[in-house]
Amino acid sequence: MNITDFKIERLLTVNSTNDYLKTLVKQGECEPIIVIADAQTKGRGTKNRSFISQKGGLYLSILLPPCETNLITPMTAVAVSDTVEQISGKTTQIKWVNDVYLRGKKLSGILCETVFSPKSNKPYLIVGIGLNLFKPNDDFSDEIKDIAISLFETEDIAIKERFINTLIKNFFKYFNCLSEKCFLEKYRAKNFILEKTVKVIIGNEKTDAIAVAIDDYCRLIVKFPDGSEKALNSGEVILKK
Ligand code: BTN
Numbered sequence: 200m201n202i203t204d205f206k207i208e209r210l211l212t213v214n215s216t217n218d219y220l221k222t223l224v225k226q227g228e229c230e231p232i233i234v235i236a237d238a239q240t241k242g243r244g245t246k247n248r249s250f251i252s253q254k255g256g257l258y259l260s261i262l263l264p265p266c267e268t269n270l271i272t273p274m275t276a277v278a279v280s281d282t283v284e285q286i287s288g289k290t291t292q293i294k295w296v297n298d299v300y301l302r303g304k305k306l307s308g309i310l311c312e313t314v315f316s317p318k319s320n321k322p323y324l325i326v327g328i329g330l331n332l333f334k335p336n337d338d339f340s341d342e343i344k345d346i347a348i349s350l351f352e353t354e355d356i357a358i359k360e361r362f363i364n365t366l367i368k369n370f371f372k373y374f375n376c377l378s379e380k381c382f383l384e385k386y387r388a389k390n391f392i393l394e395k396t397v398k399v400i401i402g403n404e405k406t407d408a409i410a411v412a413i414d415d416y417c418r419l420i421v422k423f424p425d426g427s428e429k430a431l432n433s434g435e436v437i438l439k440k
Contacts, residue, residue: 201371202364205231205261214241216260217312217327224262224325227318235259235363242329244308245297246435251343253335255354257362261370263324270377272297272311273417275326277382278369279307280389285369286362287350292391295410295419295436299330300391304348306331328366332359380415387413392438397421400435407439 213219213236220234236259239252252258263271279299280291283306292300299307307330313322331339331349339347351358373382387393392410399408399421408421411428418430 200231200263200374202367205233205367208232208234210234210236212236212238212240213258215239215243215327216258217243217310217325220260220262220325221312221314224314224316224323227316228262229264229316229319229323230262231264232262233259233367234262239329243310243327244329245310250308250310250329251340252329253337253340255331255333255335255349257328257330257332257359259329259363259366260325260327261367263326263374265321266324267377268311268313268324270380270382270417271324271326271374272309273386274373274377274382275309275311275328275370276307277385277389278366278373279309279328279330281369281385282362282366283307283350285365286358289350291389293386293389294438295390295392295413296417296433301348301350305346306348306350326370332362383415383417386417392419392436396439398437398439399429399431400437410436 216234216236238254239258242250242252244250276293276299283291294300297309298305310327312325315322333351333354334349395410397410398405408423411422412420418432420428420430422428
């Protein structure tokens with residue numbers, strides 16, 4: 200698959216680009232489509248959190264045919280990180296599993312979701328990417344201003360178009376070799392959580408552990424003080440200060 204297989208739809212403001220695609224699929228749309236918005240009024244993040252989506256950011260969702268889902272989130276993080284480097288020359292790092300960081304602050308988040316199509320009777324995959332491309336006119340809102348960072352200070356339409364194009368190309372470059380896990384080496388190298396002490400939250404329990412590795416399924420291997428190890432699929436990991 201590549202960029203030319205996809206219809207690209209541009210919107211000024213939408214509730215959520217992921218929700219927009221979900222609605223299309225539920226209405227019977229199954230064609231490959233990418234939707235890009237300048238702002239979202241109900242942007243969603245992982246764990247049912249909201250994702251503040253001010254103007255200046257890039258909000259993009261890709262509707263993919265039914266495919267292997269587990270590795271898409273980390274793969275997308277590598278595509279985002281590569282794109283940032285190619286467009287700005289800035290180096291980013293990845294925080295397992297779905298966040299891209301620049302100078303210790305969050306630049307981008309990824310939300311992959313499945314949606315069942317009543318037309319084809321199959322689950323489709325939606326890959327949602329949110330990235331703080333330019334600083335919002337009125338700065339970041341109070342809730343995120345200490346933890347978020349933008350890639351550029353001032354808006355530049357030409358840069359934005361180049362960024363979108365490069366991001367989509369990078370996405371399909373890795374997507375087309377997903378079965379060979381061609382993104383994995385970079386994913387490991389870019390992660391900044393390895394060898395750090397983390398708080399692992401499973402259910403209501405918080406336990407300290409060391410992040411020791413990322414395995415071939417992109418699970419985070421953590422080691423607890425008693426020497427035992429656990430492979431985390433999701434659950435939450437907080438970097439200990
Ligand atoms: C996270 O950091 O928790 C994930 C954030 C994902 C945000 C993107 S923006 C485009 C797409 N639409 C949404 O509502 N969410 C994703």
